[in-house]
Amino acid sequence: MQKISQKLGEHYSETFKQFGSTSEGVDWGSDEAKLHLRYRKMLAVMDNHPSTPVRARPSLLDVGCGFGGLLQYANNMGLDFDYTGIDVAQNMIDWAASAHPEGRFFCQDFLDFEPEKNFDYVVCNGILTQKLDTPGREMDDYAQKLIRGMFEVCRSGVAFNAMTTRVNFFSDNLYYRDPLGLAAWCIAELTPHFRIDHAYPLYEYTIYLLKEPR
Numbered sequence: 332m333q334k335i336s337q338k339l340g341e342h343y344s345e346t347f348k349q350f351g352s353t354s355e356g357v358d359w360g361s362d363e364a365k366l367h368l369r370y371r372k373m374l375a376v377m378d379n380h381p382s383t384p385v386r387a388r389p390s391l392l393d394v395g396c397g398f399g400g401l402l403q404y405a406n407n408m409g410l411d412f413d414y415t416g417i418d419v420a421q422n423m424i425d426w427a428a429s430a431h432p433e434g435r436f437f438c439q440d441f442l443d444f445e446p447e448k449n450f451d452y453v454v455c456n457g458i459l460t461q462k463l464d465t466p467g468r469e470m471d472d473y474a475q476k477l478i479r480g481m482f483e484v485c486r487s488g489v490a491f492n493a494m495t496t497r498v499n500f501f502s503d504n505l506y507y508r509d510p511l512g513l514a515a516w517c518i519a520e521l522t523p524h525f526r527i528d529h530a531y532p533l534y535e536y537t538i539y540l541l542k543e544p545r
């Protein structure tokens with residue numbers, strides 16, 4: 332397992348131990364509505380597909396799935412897809428697997444994950460938002476490896492978020508990444524078909540990387 336993944340896993344294991352299956356349990360603060368907004372932004376990767384839906388029951392991989400909150404949210408919204416979650420924190424994966432027998436869960440570093448088949452959609456809500464004490468440059472490399480890996484295992488689209496640099500206050504433990512710089516990297520290295528949503532009222536943005544134009 333990568334050192335950064337291990338540190339993040341240990342951190343989120345502790346928050347889950349303390350706060351359970353809540354927004355605070357995945358260290359997103361106490362406002363559940365904000366967490367739901369983030370889930371909505373992740374699931375928007377399925378919008379406007381040229382041949383919607385991709386298939387009757389599309390597959391979705393949730394990278395850094397935590398306790399499976401995205402699956403719970405999707406169930407509440409009446410959305411149906413073939414869900415797989417992966418997370419490095421064993422306690423959250425154990426909880427998710429028993430709460431959601433309809434999903435498939437793996438306790439593993441995504442950077443070591445070799446799935447048998449690709450997924451229509453891949454989402455990542457919150458791995459690229461907190462760096463703890465990792466130096467920024469190391470976190471940049473880690474972020475790029477993670478984004479490249481997600482794009483490789485997706486058939487249709489990837490969604491992920493990061494903290495924006497367009498803020499007037501910076502916390503040492505958070506990972507801020509210039510949205511235009513990251514978009515430029517994605518276009519140069521991965522795909523020209525992308526969207527960026529920097530318009531919602533949180534200090535972050537979501538990037539959507541698509542295999543084909545929509």
Ligand SMILES: C[S@@+](CC[C@H](N)C(=O)[O-])C[C@H]1O[C@@H](n2cnc3c(N)ncnc32)[C@H](O)[C@@H]1O
Binds near residue numbers: 339340395399417418
């Ligand atoms: C902020 S939490 C978000 C959890 C979930 N996505 C949600 O929003 O409810 C980030 C999660 O990513 C996990 N994580 C961090 N790096 C990872 C990696 N390389 N592979 C798999 N999981 C990872 C952490 O253990 C943590 O549970």
